[in-house]
Amino acid sequence: MTEPSVLRSARRRYATVCALFWFPVGLSVAPQVLLLTERGMTLAAIAGLFAVYSLTVAVLELPTGGLSDVIGRRTVLAAAGVLNLTALTFVGLGTTPWVLTVGLVLMGTGRALSSGPAEAWYVDTVQRHSGPGADLRTGLARGSSATSAALATGTLLGGALPWLLGLGPDIGARLSEATSGTVLPLSVPLLLGAAIQIAFVLRVLTALREPPRPKAALRGVLRSIPVTAVGGLRLGVRDALVARVFLSAGAVGGALGAIELLTPRRAAALTGASESGAVLYAGLACAGFVCFGMGSHFAPLAARVTGSGERAVLAGFGIMVTGLSLLGATAGLTSMVPTAVAALGYGLVYVGLGAAEPNVNALLHRRVASSGRATALSVKSLALQLVGALTGLVVGAVRPGPLPWLLAGTVLLAGTVLWIRRSEPAAPSVAASDPHRTYSDERGSPEPRQSEVRTGREHVRE
Known part of the structure; x- marks a missing residue:
């Protein structure tokens, strides 16, 4: 083959x-x-x-x-x-x-x-x-x-x-x-x-x-797990780009936590009943998944157009902030035009997330050795879930209206600002074959230059 x-x-x-x-x-x-x-x-x-x-x-x-x-x-x-x-x-x-x-x-x-x-x-x-x-x-x-x-x-x-x-x-x-x-x-x-x-x-x-x-013996496997987990956390402290990935994942979790909590209530308010609101929310969630898929499909193009993976992430997060702002601006309004604007904002959040996520993960994988790759993804997921849960609790305690959306938008904007400054190029990560080092002490390889992205082999992202 x-x-x-x-x-x-x-x-x-x-x-x-x-x-x-x-x-x-x-x-x-x-x-x-x-x-x-x-x-x-x-x-x-x-x-x-x-x-x-x-x-x-x-x-x-x-x-x-x-x-x-x-x-x-x-x-x-x-x-x-x-x-x-x-x-x-x-x-x-x-x-x-x-x-x-x-x-x-x-x-x-x-x-x-x-x-x-x-x-x-x-x-x-x-x-x-x-x-x-x-x-x-x-x-x-x-x-x-x-x-x-x-x-x-x-x-x-x-x-x-x-x-x-x-x-x-x-x-x-x-x-x-x-x-x-x-x-x-x-x-x-x-x-x-x-x-x-x-x-x-x-x-x-x-x-x-x-x-x-x-x-490896079971005892050795169990002993290696916490060592690897601690290595994932330490990587976020040592490497500025990985820290940005983890922190911005938390910001995304805050935005999604607010959307998942507030959108069903808005759907029920639009239809006048919880049952019909649930049907509307199911259709809206399906549309969100489609928008996310569309954004993901164009993620490589976004990196080529903007000139780098980091700029593509910034652009994707910017689209998310715009969408969340539209949701907040139309909160409490049930007429046709505000509803259409809110639906547009909902779609923009997921389009932007889809465009940013593959580029974020590609940057992360270049900084992490194979022996700690799944752990790094778990740290990223953990940040998303914890901040999402905390934001959901805060948003749920706030009076309904634009304010909850503003709080969620502020969290997301903080994650977006992290990507304004581009990282310095770094050396390739240490090979994963070293059994005593879970993560590289050096930073991963830099993002390919624009010419390399155009002429090199196409790469695959989930």
Whole structure:
């Protein structure tokens, strides 16, 4: 197999794995809250369950990232699929609070395990065949586009399936009666997602081949995980560009946390009822995923047009700030024009995020050795989730209106300002083969010059 064909194959495998993992997540977006309500859970109890999920992800982000760097990407990613399969089954069939709690804990564990291994596998594969200076944006962008397409399709299907089951002979009612209420129409999307997770695990085990890692005793593996995790945190202190990546990820988390909290309430206010508002929000979320995918698709072009990856990130964040400003300016207004402006702002937030994210990750991968790559992605994800949770708490306590959007916009603007100054070029990162050094003491290779981006081999980004 020639080198270009190896890279093309890596792109396809990476994009397929991304789609198979996120499609079940999309299936659960629309029906999950309604299903828990049908099970007799109050809104406060549902919020508690989601807090359990978020806390589980936050606690396990760094340890699981280190685990991937120690024992391999494929093993950890397959374990994430098995846990998600079990979690979706528990939540889809569970009728008691403790079963649902276990399901959310397993879902959070699977989410933490999945944060980074697939992307780290792709980058490892590309750099193994093309060297550390390989352009990563195109492949990473395709992975992000596949993720967005899977989420958008899954969200629409997950919202439509329960409704379709209620048509005609009312298959949903018969299904519920036959299972004594264990399987409701709202359960079907989650159970379908569990079945798709089986295909995900099989695809991971057969497609994500990687060089064998040195065998290590369980005690040594467990000892290596905290060392690797601490190395990821220290990297953000030593390297200014990596610090910017982590801090700006937190800013994005703050913006997204506010949007996810405030937008459903605005949708309900527009339609006049929570049920119809939920349908509107599902459609809007699907549109957001599509916009994110479009932005990701054009991320490599953004880097070429602006002259560098860092300037592309700045431009993407600028588009996000503009979109969030439009959402804030139209808060509380329900007439046609402000509603259209708000929808435009919502789309701009996700277009900008899609254009920035592949470029951010490409910059990060050039600064991090293979032995700590998944850990670095976990630190980035941890920053996003923690700041997002904190911003959500603050925004939720503020009086509705433009002020909550202004607070979220201020957080995002702070992350945007970080990218105004360009970093100095740095030397390539230390090879990952050194077993005593998780991260390079030197900075990663610089972004390729504009001429190199135009004439070099196209690189792949999720």
